[in-house]
Amino acid sequence: MTTVPLCVNFECDFVLQLVPVESDFTMDQVAEAAAHHSLNRRVKPQPGRTLRVRLQDGESPFDRESTVEQAGFQVMETIEVYYE
Numbered sequence: 001m002t003t004v005p006l007c008v009n010f011e012c013d014f015v016l017q018l019v020p021v022e023s024d025f026t027m028d029q030v031a032e033a034a035a036h037h038s039l040n041r042r043v044k045p046q047p048g049r050t051l052r053v054r055l056q057d058g059e060s061p062f063d064r065e066s067t068v069e070q071a072g073f074q075v076m077e078t079i080e081v082y083y084e
Contacts, residue, residue, distance in 0.1 A: 004068055005075055006030070009056060010038040011082035023069040027053040027062045034081040049083040056080050 002023040007016055017037045021030050031051035039045050052061035056078040062071050073079070 004073055004077075006073060007076055007078040008034040008037070009078060009080045010034055010043060011080065012043045013038045015042065016078075021068055023067065025068050027064050027066055027071070030068065030079070031081050034079075046083050051081055052084045054080050054082075 003020050004023055005018055005020045008019045009016055015038075017034065019030075019034050019037060021033050025033070028051075030053050034053075035051060050064075052064070054061045058080070061084070
């Protein structure tokens with residue numbers, strides 16, 4: 001298990017966050033780690049909606065069960081976390 005710092009652009013947040021995640025985190029865990037820094041601070045929660053992860057400017061999200069390692073995230077890679 002390796003710590004991978006990611007630059008996270010959370011939908012509707014004007015602040016990019018540096019979020020450390022573990023290489024074995026699933027995309028749901030990555031989204032949860034990112035949400036900790038934005039929800040109820042600058043972004044209003046949206047109950048009942050699912051958070052998804054994609055590369056910045058990516059077309060489609062990663063599978064929710066795929067891991068950081070499987071996604072091939074590099075140190076300081078920029079990802080987007082958004083509500084589906």
